[in-house]
Amino acid sequence: MTGAGAINDLQRLTVSLRGGCERRSDCLLFHFTGQLDAYSDKQFNEFVGAQRTGAALPVVIDLSRIDFIDSSGLGALVQLAKQCTTDGTGFVVVGNARVVQTVKLVRLEAFLHLQPDLPTALASLATA
Known part of the structure; x- marks a missing residue:
């Protein structure tokens, strides 16, 4: 289910966060591993923003790792x-x-369109 430009290695954004982006025909698929916190949020925003420049595609943020x-x-x-x-x-x-536990704790699951897995997330974009 991977498209052209599949992610093999994730870029080191900070000591504790790695990320990658796969440009697909139907979306920008971001993968992250490590910690998304006060020490990495700026680099997260910069990385996602740079990848989104000029691309009017839906965004999928995979935080499963x-x-x-x-x-x-x-x-x-x-x-x-x-x-x-x-x-x-x-x-x-x-x-x-x-x-999921953290997002639900602050009741943001609907706002963030939280999905349990990648196939469900991709399918939800197709029906949106």
Whole structure:
């Protein structure tokens, strides 16, 4: 289910966060691993922003391999969701149990369009 430009190696964004982007015909698929927190939210925003430049495609943020997310990481996701809404592009977040628990704790699951896995997230974009 991978398209052209599949991610083999993730870029080191900070000591604790790695990320990659796959440009697909139907979306920009971002993969992250490590920690999305106060020490990495700026680099997360810069990386996603740079990849989105000139691409009016829906955004899928795959956080299924994230070990930890804090309020700064949630803030970065909210900011990105708002940008996508303003741009009129779709936005979906895939989370593991830790991410889901944190997002649900602050009741952002609907706003972030939280999905349990990547196939469900991609399917939700197709029906949006």
